Amino acid sequence: MSIYLDSKSVVIVQGITGREGLYHASRMREYGTKVAGGVTPGKGGQTVDKFPVFDTVSEAKQQTGADVSIIFVPPPFAADAILEAADAGIALVACITEGIPVHDMLKAVASLPPGARLIGPNCPGLVSPGEALVGIMPGHVFSRGDVGVVSRSGTLTYEIVDLLTRAGIGQSTCVGIGGDPIIGTVFVDCLRAFEKDPATAAVVLVGEIGGTDEEDAASLLTRGEFSKPVVAFIGGRSAPEGKRMGHAGAIVSGSSGTAQAKVAAFERAGVKVADSPAHIPDLISKVLRPAPHP
């Protein structure tokens, strides 16, 4: 079991004829993900690396039964691609594209139909180890188990998952929610999904400076709406005020968005906060009985 994504998920790749799209389509297939084909407007009917290409998401969905889409479309066209997938009835849309205009995302998020879940943009995707990988994450670092991981970062997530796996702690699902200011799925959404997932026993939450998503997650815990143990890590504790650290969302302004405020909010909610990624496996082992699927 897992959240959002499992071994039955059928995936199409929007932007499959591009360099990154094709490279990662093949890697996802190697991982065992059911990649049914892709979409590039104007290139329908072609085949790339044994993947059929369609002109529209709607045609791709009809012919392959896809319920998941992953987007590698360049920034100026990515919001359009997100809405095209949602309009065609795709239930889970993961948008990898980095650099989408924020105003495009304001409009796209406001226009998403209720049945569609968007992960990202500017995210590494998600993986339910041993079942399916949708994104650009390096598959070999993951192992199957009962710890859910949700993170605003990409590479820091690989780092943390690698540490978990080396410590013999497997994962149920890992979701990279993305580093942009406007994203489709936030920590609170993932925690609600992990709460309902019987295969998830505990959650590692990887936050960073900027915004209030971490504080919102902490108040969900304080309200008693999440019952499983959580271990958190907050990146950017050494960031100075007013400087934006790479991610458009990662900026400390005045008293809001600081790592200190986020750490304090989690500690008040009874969450163990790791000082360094290297301490996460220890903290998880303490809150968890020995993992049932080592």
Place this chain on the structure above:
Amino acid sequence: MRLLEYQGKELFAKAGIPVPPGRVAHSVDEAVAIMRANPAPSVVKAQVLIGGRGKAGGIKFCSDADDVVAPARAILGMDIKGEIARSVLIEQRMDIKKELYLSITVDRASKKPVIIASAMGGMDIEEVASREPSAIAKRPIDTAAGYWPFVGRRIGREAGIPIEALAQFAAILGKLYALFFEVGAMLLEINPLAITGDGKLVASDAKVDLDDNALFKHPEFTQWKTDAESDALKARAIKAGLGENNYVALDGDVGIIGNGAGLVMGTLDAVKSAGGEAANFLDIGGGAKAEIMREAVNIVTSNPNVKALFINIFGGITRGDEVARGLITALDGGKWSKDKLVIRLTGTNEREARDILESNGIVAVDTMNEGAKRAVALAKT
């Protein structure tokens, strides 16, 4: 991209938002010419992005062309908290009766544009928020419904804007909202929005932050890019094809290069835990090629404060062999010794990467914490 005050006011004026009459000067001669053409009591304001310029001496007054020489000379070239003032805005002095606050920004939590207003203008809104939260009115706007004047009247009432100023306030807010979408802004802030002696509302300051991702839609703003950017290394990073926020200068002596903002932030934190201080933040982004890596090494090591270089790569979309090749090319350039370098490299194409490094006498460390400790120790020797 953040704009200087005079650039922001240029946008405001075009959008029909009242601003005080003023012109920008890049030299004392220009300042004199401006005052000669328009001899009136004026204010000379340092054009910098950093806040607190008034306290730092970056705002002075003058009354005529002779009188502007001393303040212009004092401010041009002034170092305000590390940022050099390269221009001054010379503006007619206004008779200000009251100061209000008005802004529109992108709100992560509601995923909507949010309007923030207060009758307590002229100070940092974060300060108002902590001292007197009830003095601030906040309202997310549904983009499909857009802005209607009643929204302005209502938020104005909630913020305690004087009744006689409410119609002007709602009209200015409408224009600000339209500008927000037109330019693709992350933040438009008027603080203070002044009420003058004759009851007019005027934008006395302008803080504008444009979305870097949307600049391709607005080639007209690129003329402002170099003017606003005073950090030479950051300018080089942008020229190398990195994003606006991929290079950030810091105060320490350990140079940092990594891939992915979160990992680089984590690396900075690890260096701090190991007892050191990072000299910079540099994220080469996802899928970086060898050329970007080479230029990244050159940029970071051009900073004279850097005593050790720590490269931390966890390859996903980024391929380790590209990183290794870029690093070796930079080292072959000769300015940086491999003895002052620590590299941690894992993930995609790790084997190939390690082969390239080892054939050049470089051994990668296994973990981020180990790398951070070694780099901090190297910087101290």
